[in-house]
Amino acid sequence: MNLKRTAFYDIHVACGAKIVPFAGFEMPVQYGGIIEEHKLVRERVGVFDVSHMGEVEVRGKDALAFVQKITVNDAAKLAEGRVQYSAMCYEDGGIVDDLLVYNMGDHYMLVINAANIAKDVEWMEKNIFGDVNLKNRSDDISLLAVQGPKSLATLQKLTNADLSSIQYYHFVRGTLAGVDMTISRTGYTGELGFELYFPSDVATGKKVWDAVFEAGKEFGIGPVGLGARDTLRLEMGFCLYGNDIDQTTHPLEAGLGWITKLDKGEFNGKQVLVDAKSAGMKRKLVGFTLAEKAFPRHGYEITSNGEKVGVVTSGTFSPILDKGIGMGYVPLSYSKPGTAVNVNIRNKEIAATVVPLPFIKK
Amino acid sequence: MNFPADLKYTKDHEWLKVDGDTGTIGITDYAQGELGDVVFVELPAIGKAVKAHDSFGTIEAVKAVSDLYAPVSGSILEVNKELEKSPETVNKDPYGAGWMVKIKLSNASELSELLDASAYKALIGQ
Numbered sequence: 001m002n003l004k005r006t007a008f009y010d011i012h013v014a015c016g017a018k019i020v021p022f023a024g025f026e027m028p029v030q031y032g033g034i035i036e037e038h039k040l041v042r043e044r045v046g047v048f049d050v051s052h053m054g055e056v057e058v059r060g061k062d063a064l065a066f067v068q069k070i071t072v073n074d075a076a077k078l079a080e081g082r083v084q085y086s087a088m089c090y091e092d093g094g095i096v097d098d099l100l101v102y103n104m105g106d107h108y109m110l111v112i113n114a115a116n117i118a119k120d121v122e123w124m125e126k127n128i129f130g131d132v133n134l135k136n137r138s139d140d141i142s143l144l145a146v147q148g149p150k151s152l153a154t155l156q157k158l159t160n161a162d163l164s165s166i167q168y169y170h171f172v173r174g175t176l177a178g179v180d181m182t183i184s185r186t187g188y189t190g191e192l193g194f195e196l197y198f199p200s201d202v203a204t205g206k207k208v209w210d211a212v213f214e215a216g217k218e219f220g221i222g223p224v225g226l227g228a229r230d231t232l233r234l235e236m237g238f239c240l241y242g243n244d245i246d247q248t249t250h251p252l253e254a255g256l257g258w259i260t261k262l263d264k265g266e267f268n269g270k271q272v273l274v275d276a277k278s279a280g281m282k283r284k285l286v287g288f289t290l291a292e293k294a295f296p297r298h299g300y301e302i303t304s305n306g307e308k309v310g311v312v313t314s315g316t317f318s319p320i321l322d323k324g325i326g327m328g329y330v331p332l333s334y335s336k337p338g339t340a341v342n343v344n345i346r347n348k349e350i351a352a353t354v355v356p357l358p359f360i361k362k
Numbered sequence: 363m364n365f366p367a368d369l370k371y372t373k374d375h376e377w378l379k380v381d382g383d384t385g386t387i388g389i390t391d392y393a394q395g396e397l398g399d400v401v402f403v404e405l406p407a408i409g410k411a412v413k414a415h416d417s418f419g420t421i422e423a424v425k426a427v428s429d430l431y432a433p434v435s436g437s438i439l440e441v442n443k444e445l446e447k448s449p450e451t452v453n454k455d456p457y458g459a460g461w462m463v464k465i466k467l468s469n470a471s472e473l474s475e476l477l478d479a480s481a482y483k484a485l486i487g488q
Binding site: 036295316 | 395398402420422424426427450453
């Protein structure tokens with residue numbers, strides 16, 4: 001397969017990025033180092049190129065009804081200018097993808113995971129009814145995430161839009177760095193931050209990138225790769241599709257009950273989820289920390305008294321807590337914070353404790 | 363990237379510095395760059411016998427864990443205790459303060475199987 005490049009590829013290379021194949025793209029995994037980039041976002045401001053993410057526009061008279069059918073959250077409650085975290089399910093309740101739904105006024109924009117674009121679009125097309133028009137805009141849109149406590153001060157220099165008035169999970173259409181774009185107060189880091197959607201041509205990308213870095217210079221702004229994106233999201237307990245959620249997990253056991261509106265009317269997977277809820281959950285996605293210097297990784301076994309009780313879905317070193325953290329599915333009886341379990345790391349049982357998510361309090 | 367000419371190298375990206383019948387072992391500049399931020403190094407007990415090509419420890423980076431393979435056979439004389447407190451030293455100074463173990467060589471003939479700097483550079487495409 002031919003790997004795609006975002007509009008920022010040359011910039012990443014010039015910044016000294018280590019480039020890796022990811023979801024069909026050549027993406028920067030790190031520049032200086034993951035820990036340094038992680039702390040930059042927690043303490044100051046960092047910029048992620050996440051242009052590999054997919055965007056699908058939904059238009060037509062039945063656009064809302066379509067979004068309601070394919071997603072688990074209640075899009076009827078989503079006012080224009082607001083964003084909603086949601087998920088698409090198969091009829092069996094398994095997750096097709098998690099996504100953001102934007103109410104753009106005259107249409108909806110669905111922001112989906114890069115690795116799932118083809119699969120998601122196919123699934124959406126299969127579910128079309130009535131007057132619904134889908135347009136896959138993934139190749140037309142660049143997406144930069146500017147995240148960290150100094151993100152607002154950085155971006156405010158570049159726009160007349162009052163960024164401090166944009167609430168979490170709201171967005172505005174505005175001009176920033178001379179480019180018309182969607183300025184969204186969203187992110188995958190747990191920090192104050194914005195995501196900027198704008199046309200994907202290289203010249204526009206360079207214009208925005210350069211302006212953001214000039215504006216953020218006084219705060220020590222820097223580029224951040226996919227490596228730190230993963231450690232940042234994991235410290236917040238945010239799910240990653242393909243690791244923590246997939247077609248074999250459903251939203252309720254993944255801790256996504258808060259976005260799953262079983263009372264909103266019909267939607268894909270609803271009956272299975274209603275049944276699962278009334279039958280009682282069998283397992284649950286939990287977070288855990290490790291007592292000693294050892295790091296859980298995707299696929300390691302979670303054990304208790306030598307018996308396997310679950311599998312690690314995500315795990316890493318937490319730069320903020322300076323210890324191993326992970327998430328995984330365990331039977332309900334092991335899901336209470338404070339429960340002692342073990343993680344099997346290279347045939348050693350390492351003590352772990354179930355903790356409430358997020359791992360770090362913001 | 364730097365590959366000192368006085369070291370011997372393995373295909374698994376370790377280096378060995380020989381001084382009489384003692385060898386010092388670490389990972390190469392290339393290896394530390396590929397691993398990224400090192401956050402923990404698990405090293406063997408002093409006195410442990412190791413065989414060439416066998417794993418003698420593990421190195422945890424933020425993204426992944428890797429085995430450390432012994433370039434030669436011998437017994438562990440010393441481990442770098444400083445790495446417990448400052449594992450990032452492996453990234454900062456892979457051939458110096460980032461060394462991992464010292465080993466008493468048990469079979470000097472194994473040295474001829476190791477790569478010199480130019481052969482190692484060729485291996486990693488430098």
